Amino acid sequence: KAGVTQTPRYLIKTRGQQVTLSCSPISGHRSVSWYQQTPGQGLQFLFEYFSETQRNKGNFPGRFSGRQFSNSRSEMNVSTLELGDSALYLCASSLQHSNEKLFFGSGTQLSVL
Amino acid sequence: EDQVTQSPEALRLQEGESSSLNCSYTVSGLRGLFWYRQDPGKGPEFLFTLYSAGEEKEKERLKATLTKKESFLHITAPKPEDSATYLCAGHNNAGNMLTFGGGTRLMVKP
DSSP states (O other): OOOOEEEOSEEEEOTTOOEEEEEEOOTTOOEEEEEEEETTTEEEEEEEEETTEEEEEOSOOTTEEEEEOTTSOEEEEEOSOOGGGOEEEEEEEESSTTOOOOEEOOOEEEEEO | OOEEEEEOSEEEEETTOOEEEEEEEEOTTOOEEEEEEEOTTSOOEEEEEEOSTTOEEEETTEEEEEOSSEEEEEEOSOOGGGOEEEEEEEEOTTSSOEEEOOOEEEEEEO
């Protein structure tokens, strides 16, 4: 069974640009969560999608948004990039909304110059 | 606000030297306390979930325990391949999200 797949693996952008990251969950998993990981702040929750609806949102500005498609694949978008957005963005999937066991992808390393 | 704190930040051990990692938590309506292992350049890999005080779970050289305020990850006779960052996270009753601690970077020297 394939794991959580995130693309691209690495991304370099400049300030002010926008970026879209993609996540394909484990087959059969319907919940997708996104986390930001930085050396200073550690892992922080961004949002969770289940059945194409955002169920939870972390404490991030509105520049961070996401969506989920009918096949459970998810994308997250960051607009007007800032230097501080440089981070590893991790996607995690679980079977259901209430299922706590999350399986993580390898992440997308975003560098903002 | 939920908080999870891990100590120490970094730990160097000799191969075979047992030790424990600490995770202190304040999580509203804790539904589960998770331990993950993260290798450089990879996403966290699930290890254990603990649900109630007194619960213990084991996997190879690792044993996780839970009290009402803390969780411990005991590493018995570690090997170099156990070197990684170990993360703990609390899952509250407000939704499907985890609050992570800062992690403990474990280095095991042969």
